[in-house]
Amino acid sequence: MAGASVLSQFGLCVASMAPFAPYEYEVFVSFRGADNRTGFTSHLFAALDRKTIHAYKDDINLHRGEKIGPELLKAIETSRIAVVVFSKKYATSDWCLDELVKIMECKRVFKSMGAPYGFLACVSPISSMCLNPRPESEFIEEIVENILKKLNEESSTAPSLRQNDAPAQHSSATIPHNDASSGKYEEISAGPSCTFIISCNFSWTGAGTSQTISNKTSSKGITISAKSQFSAASGDEAYPDGQTLPTPNLRIFSFTELKVATKNFRPDTVLGEGGFGQVFKGWLEDKGQSKSGNGMVIAVKKLNSESLQGFQEWQSEVNVLGRLSHPNLVKLLGYCQEDRELLLIYEFMQKGSLENHLFGRGSAVQPLPWDIRLKIAIGAARGLAFLHTSDKQVIHRDIKTSNILLDESYTAKISDFGLAKLGPSASQSHVTTQVMGTYGYAAPEYVATGHLYVKSDVYGFGVVLVEILTGLRALDTNRPSGKHNLVDWVKPYLSERRKLKQIMDSRLEGKYPSKAVFHISQLALKCLAAEPKHRPSMKEVLEKLERFEAANERPREPRITLVILWFIKKASNHCTIVLHFIQDWMEVQPTKIPPE
Template identity: 75%
Template sequence: MGICWGSPVDNHTPTTTGHLSSVVSQATASTVSNISKNSQFSAASGDEACLHGQILLSPNLREHSLAELRAATKNFRADALLGEGGFGKVYKGWLEEKGHGRKGNPMVIAVKKLKSDSLQGIEEWQSEVGFLGSLSHPNLVKLLGYCWEDHELLLTYEFMQKGSLENHLFGRGSAVTPLEWDTRLKIAIGAAQGLAFLHASDNQVIYRDFKASNILLDGSYTAKLSDFGLAKLGPSESKSHLTTRVMGTHGYAAPEYVTTGHLYVKSDVYGFGVVLIEILTGLRALDENRPTGQENLVDWIKPYLSERRKLKNVMDFRLEGKYPSRSAFQVAQLALQCIEKEQKNRPPMKDVVETLEQIKTNEKPIEPRTRASRLASNCNAHQPLHHNSPIYVKQYGGIHAYQTTPPRLR
């Protein structure tokens, strides 16, 4: 995505342009310098999960004008809106490629526009440019450019055709296609690889806001992490953690971070475990409209993840039973490890990737179910617990289905 902030288009002087370039250079240079030192993002490190990623010493970001991005998004028209987050709104746009003598097929992009009343906007913008402008990996969304003009901050990114994992898990309507098991596992592996890459150097990057809405999907359902506004460089070698103001999203934030403000690299692992549970159950991490005692997914569902028989009762009904029960149980066991209360007991993301890939490798093909077998299964099996819940009708009962996004910790 891109960024924009500065003076009016007509008065876009060389001084303003120079100031913008300086800000971008400072944001990327300090991040690159810190990440590059003692980094191990190479094949030589032996981390298979981190292959094909690299640190960009000279980020190649395009500087956009506000007029250019207005034209690309049809003046940020409502029907171009893709979504909205803590930073601002994201629009779909069409950008003409520079350097061509005649107009061809415009490039499809996503444009993130800062909220005018966002006090965190500049810091999050600088973090986004600093990290995504200096890191490249197949499972990180690609930052294309920025804009600073007319007191507007904008970022441009590659367009992700399939939207967010959140929308596929919790969205409703004919436009939303339920994810099959193989696709869910592919998404989990891709997201884990992106997070493992961030953690794979001596100066690790702590993502800090891992959640389903920040996992974007391209046309082939390849998962890419987005929104690095809250990312932080990890603790120095002499320290085990950072102490910082608690920011993130309720339901995904690790307990030690929420209660003490102590941020560990493995605080990200907790958030990953929560998303694994969402992938299994099709239920949100936090939903105040669920019955009392079920609002927090982790607290409610944890007892059902430890036994294969119990797990079957909370699996996403939209899978229609078409998943390998052994693989699902193994994923549930991994999720339990990731959400361990003590951060030191959680596995490193490198191990998480290896476990997920092993589960995928050892899977047997899912046999198609006949109509007779489905009827027999429906007659003999217990209904999943969340289907018997009063919230089932509200969440899945048609056009009035409930949908919300957990509040951010601010």
């Protein structure tokens, strides 16, 4: 197409927990022309490839004025960002503007206003066209007026053009500009839902964009809180931050009522089993109600009382978990000790364990979307941070996916305190104890020496983070030689964004924020440091995870922004501007749908 299209569109759609949109590419690069736009797109492709940003390369020969075919429309619609470069010669022509409207229709801009959209139009002046005596600001303003005119024709809800709207009424993303001799910008706002930022004569290098955009958006009502709509904290409203009781506050159950609750421990009520014994699902009738059918679902752990370890673990659960109350710790309701029978009664966790969701297969197991995985990680981190910062530090000693249980809203709760230990005194750095736990999760210093640190739990949490990223078990002897231990295998992949893609859980189908995921992989690496002193505290881990969650929070208001970059030199020399703008925009308007 000799005179290319008019739009460079940022489909930065911040999704809710609704099904993810079917984005297949991070960037769609526009139809290439016969002039210097060809050089520009070639440079941009190379830059995107170096940054490991997955782009759709348009090889369709579309002639000037020819309608955009279904294949290209699909590529645009399934791309997060569409970069379209147009020349000054054809920028105001009807067919070029029609293409813009067609692309905006493709993105359903005015039919689906639940997310912010950005349009980046890269204007490429060509040879003699640069000598056009018209001021660039007037020229681009004409483009904007024509765009709005067509949009008003397409939709009765489209805003009308108004010059210099008060910034307090409309949100806009602005770009730092050079001094008057090298560049300027003016703002043309188009109603409460649409703002245009017009940037002329640009020779910007990209520095400072994130801060400027961030300041603008945050001052116009996009509230980012430490707890998103998927906040993991729930449960006891009286003590949302948890509490430690002086003595266990537990109900003592009779063995008879537990037999009734579990239908005499019938096999079809078994929820799980392990070295400790079995866990049964039960129904506890509310004796205070006159009508039957009122009560609660419980989980009953029936420990193997024949071993000394079973009794010690039972005691540990009663003495440790019985004194702790926190929204992200599974609630111990009571216990039973009759003759040789040892039982523990917990709240029932409807969604089972994180292990089942990450590694379970079959039609009954749906892969966890990224937002839920992050929510679970935050919930588990909150629970661990509470243990580590309570009056008497508690070291869990067996952090793993099977010990992270999920309620009906996927709130994570740490369970199984049978191996828990009180932390070291103020004068000590560690406690020395018999090595117990789970291979693949246990910290190396603990396995080698029996020295247990508070940050030994941090190592186990780092392993869980890697499992959340990869969807692979910490230890699997069915994998090829050299890949049995997940951490040993994937550590080299966690440090580079390009390599990280190779080990990400394929069941996510690329629907995750690549930048946040990379930051989490770096956080996991820090948790997995060989020496405890080099690992972050769980409080630090929690704060970072909450920041990642907050960055993905849905903006409060829909808004559309058009940014036009006017190149005064050959466009091929300025692909870095576009690349930086894309990256910086993505940093402040992160998406929950980054397909790659």
